[in-house]
Amino acid sequence: MGDVAIDKDGETMRRVIDMRSDTVTKPTDTMRTAMANAEVDDDVLGNDPTALRLETEMARIMGKEAALFVPSGTMGNLISVLVHCDVRGSEVILGDNSHIHIYENGGISTLGGVHPRTVKNNEDGTMDLDLIEAAIRDPRGALVYPITRLICLENSHGNTGGRCLSVEYIDRVGELAKKHGLKLHIDGARIFNAATALAVPVDRLVQAADSVSVCLSKGLGAPVGTVIVGSTNFITKAKILRKTLGGGMRQVGVLCAAALVAVKENVKKLEDDHKHAKLLAVGLNKIQGLHVDISAVETNIVYVNICKDSSTNAAKLCKTLDEHGILVMPDDDYKVRIVIHHQITVNDVEYTLSCIQKAVTGALSEHVE
Structure with missing residues (x-):
């Protein structure tokens, strides 16, 4: 041609x-038809049936208790970090080449008062486990240090060319987090790409994570949106922060309908x-x-x-x-x-x-x- x-x-x-x-x-023709025919209600009041269907399905797929639709991946990551680091001055350990650190306007600091402590990302997107552990603050130094509360991973890792973090690696980071009483969040903007490439069920890939943000408008091809997943308690807190950040929308089922098509048709x-x-x-x-x-x-x-x-x-x-x-x-x-x-x-x-x-x-x- x-x-x-x-x-x-x-x-x-x-x-x-x-x-x-x-x-x-x-948006595909199927998505446009689904959007036009979407059953909707007020999602801020918790009544949009299509949004609830998407959230229930995504929680099931990811193996977590609950889920919440948010407008963007940046908001999803921001909310997740702020829920886990709910005391201003808390610290998050994350990659120096990660999306949260580089491309999200420093929102965790600007809006949440969360201090980023970076660890070098290797060429495959990982961070050395010993360097992660070395970055965890000694809680006895709380008078002068920020308190470490969270570790963030990114899978697949965009800035290293879409490299995939293995189940084994994520499990080891999860074990390290639990050892020190920390939470683990995964920026899973392209988590389905990683699961596909590794031939691993996506719920197994994120099993060690306390929360995951899953972008619907990247590889899955939906026009708008991200879903964050985690425990019921995590999502309850996330819903409040979503409203605070201006992410509470009304008849959002119009967007969630397209996302449901994306999950059904485009993962494969x-x-x-x-x-x-x-x-x-x-x-x-x-x-x-x-x-x-x-x-x-x-x-x-x-x-x-x-x-x-x-x-x-x-x-x-x-x-x-x-x-x-x-x-x-x-x-x-x-x-x-x-x-x-x-x-x-x-x-x-x-x-x-x-x-x-x-x-x-x-x-x-x-x-x-």
């Missing part, structure tokens, strides 16, 4: 392959997303001037490095591809981030590889309207 596509009315339109993130998916598509990411990674690695660490492509995220003696860089490559309808994002001056989702086909991957090959060699220069 070329740089054009045909819409359902037979009209020619510019072909767009959007791989900036897995957050860019459009994640394996194909991973296969397409690997196909893309292998193809990119064959292009002179580019390098991908194939072993690091475990899920749906591909980081491609551009050799510094190349005739292009990340910004130039992204701009050239954009002109031809392929949307990807620069990660730094010589690195590009590409994310596969359920609306990216094998044909899209093959066409993208063809365009990148031409862009890198300078053959892709004609601007296409």
Whole structure:
């Protein structure tokens, strides 16, 4: 196929392959129908039947007592940290390359008075257990130190390329947390990707966690929302904080209906997303001037490095591809981030590889309207 596509009315339109993130998916026809027909009520009053159905189903799937729908992953993580660290000046141990620490506006500190204590993330997204334990404050020093209350993990780990934390590793962190009387929260924005890649039931993967935030609008392809899961007591406190933060919405069943479709239909598509990411990674690695660490492509995220003696860089490559309808994002001056989702086909991957090959060699220069 070329740089054009045909819409359902037979009209020619510019072909767009959007791989900036897995957050860019459009609601499917099934989702739109479910949204239009959703049974709704006031969720702040606890009466929206579709929201209750989603929360009950997600709690069951994740093996936890209860769940709560929130507008975003950032809010889900913030609420979770604040519930566990309910005394201002508490401390959370988390990765120095984690989403909570880097991309969530410092909300745990700004809004919750929670102090972050970072531990170095390894290339596979883990933190060394001995470093985690060393970061836990001695409670006898409470006069001068913040009190450690929580450990946070991220699975899959976005900034390391969607790497997966194993059941064994999470269990060991959970044991460490219990040993010191701490809670464990998992930022599971792409937890279903991790479970799929590891071939582990998702409830087993998060068994050691006291709470998990599960994004519905990344790999699962829903238009909006995250669900946080945990004990009944945890969710009761989380619901109060959701209202405080402005996340209590009314007829939210319209959004939850799409999320229910996403959970039912798109979890099983994640394996194909991973296969397409690997196909893309292998193809990119064959292009002179580019390098991908194939072993690091475990899920749906591909980081491609551009050799510094190349005739292009990340910004130039992204701009050239954009002109031809392929949307990807620069990660730094010589690195590009590409994310596969359920609306990216094998044909899209093959066409993208063809365009990148031409862009890198300078053959892709004609601007296409």
